[in-house]
Amino acid sequence: MALPAVGAAMLEIENVSAAYGPVRALDGVNLNVGMGEIVTLIGANGAGKTTLLMTICGRPSAKAGRIKLKGQDITALPTHRIAALGVAHAPEGRHIFARMSVRENLQLGATLAAPANFARNLDRVLTLFPRLAERIDQRGGTLSGGEQQMVAIGRALMAEPDLLLLDEPSLGLAPLVVRQIFAAIGQINRERGTSILLVEQNAHHALALAHRGYVLVAGEIALEGKAADLAVNPQVRDAYLGG
Amino acid sequence: MAYFLQQLINGLTLGAIYGLIAIGYTMVYGIIGMINFAHGEIYMIGAFVGLIGLLALGAVGIASVPLMLVLVILGAMTIAGLYGWTIERLIYRPLRSAPRLAPLISALGLSIALQQYVQLTQGGRVKTLAPMMQGGFVLMRGGDGFAVSLNFLQIFVFLLTIVLMTGLTLLIQRTALGRAQRAVAADPTMAALCGVDVDRTISVTFVIGAALAAVAGVMVVLYYGVIDFRLGFLAGLKAFTAAVLGGVGSLPGAVLGGLVLGLVESFWSGYADAAYKDVAAYAILVLVLVVRPSGLLGRPEIEKV
Secondary structure: OOOOOEOEEEEEEEEEEEEEOOEEEEEEEEEEEEOOOEEEEEEOOOOOHHHHHHHHOOOOOOOEEEEEEOOEEOOOOOHHHHHHOOEEEEOOOOOOOOOOEHHHHHHHHOOOOOHHHHHHHHHHHHHHOHHHHHOOOOEHHHOOHHHHHHHHHHHHHOOOOOEEEEEOOOOOOOHHHHHHHHHHHHHHHHHHOOEEEEEEOOHHHHHHHOOEEEEEEOOEEEEEEEHHHHHHOHHHHHHHOOO | OHHHHHHHHHHHHHHHHHHHHHHHHHHHHHHHOOOOOOHHHHHHHHHHHHHHHHHHHHHOOOOOHHHHHHHHHHHHHHHHHHHHHHHHHHHHHHHOOOOOHHHHHHHHHHHHHHHHHHHHHHOOOOEEOOOOOOOEEEEEEOOOOOEEEEEHHHHHHHHHHHHHHHHHHHHHHHOHHHHHHHHHHHOHHHHHHOOOOHHHHHHHHHHHHHHHHHHHHHHHHHHHOEEOOOHHHHHHHHHHHHHHHHOOOOHHHHHHHHHHHHHHHHHHHHHOOHHHHHHHHHHHHHHHHHHOOOOOOOOOOOOOO
């Protein structure tokens, strides 16, 4: 399959609002991810970053606005149908299946991928994260935080996604492991052309890796621009890059 | 010794039947955390389908017992499976995010409705079936002339239970469907993000549980030859007890719980007063739960985050 041209829209989020019960979490958010692009979404705790990623996946569905994937409206689809259209999510807190082996976790990631591609995809994930090859028959719950994050990303990759959603992959990890994870994310994007929407509190790393970025404040997009511009923006520097 | 052996055989047979029903409770509890109190009625319906099927096949002149059994068991599994699917789809699914009491009360109401439905359509009187599988082995004779018998039907119940349990274990442990079921049980949101159709997976779980209960229903028709519309209530309660005894959510636990319960009832009836066999069974349940609150094979509710 030929890679689509960079610039065409992978994901278009138009005026999306979402709420958990009466609590409004997102308010009129507009955000795009182009084909083959890494876009980062930065913001403080509680700004709505995780909610936005979960809303893309239909949990909960957007209360207002539209979400389109490769031009197709996915706003009201159930989660597994959205996954079937090419969205894979490595969610906040990793959500590893703790009682299943690493292999079974990866097999679950491959639920919707063609069975014929399983061996090849597994091989790719284990090449990207050689640590997982050593741990393949170990239970997910016994792994270290960094290894669990590798399983979460690897599990998402097993679906052969067009759009990869990553929620705080650096959270709670040692600096060396964070560098490994970020290197892997860049590699996935370069080698596979996978579009990536990366939510991070570690704005420094995220802006260094991404092409473009958005800043989410209290459920609304406050700033957007090229990652390089955001990295030198005084507001961003003060609020998210520690001055 | 001979008498003991006979009670052992009887208890294991009864226990295998309890175990088959208990699996339905434990699977449904494992995947959506709900006790499906209408499950006993599915078993009762399975027994009725079995009885009607056996009489109907006999009426059309099919005399081969193995053929009859295969057809009747498959038919009962199919029809009970449809009941299980429909109940989940129409009643439990809309209540899935409701407070926990709502589906529980609905299950009790459904249980009564299904009983009344069978009473109205089949009549309230006891139905009987002439013994179909006669014969067996005399294993030994005691000094007092007591003969220990193991009949063909008991062997059949054991073998079928073992085959079904093995098949179910392989399904859960080795197949994509089983993996999806375990994933939905552990973390439904993450399962959906992986592309698992959570609703369909839950439906399939109900169908499997109902189909196994129907097998137990057919066994009971064959084994005791007497059924009525109230059959599901006590058996459902016993199987639920077996599931809790073994550790609700655990498949081997359900079978173990069933066997323990069957043996306790059988030995109590054999050596003490049969009228008190339920007291003995529930006393064992209380004792086990005092010592191991999560059941014999249940695991304590600890999640590593």
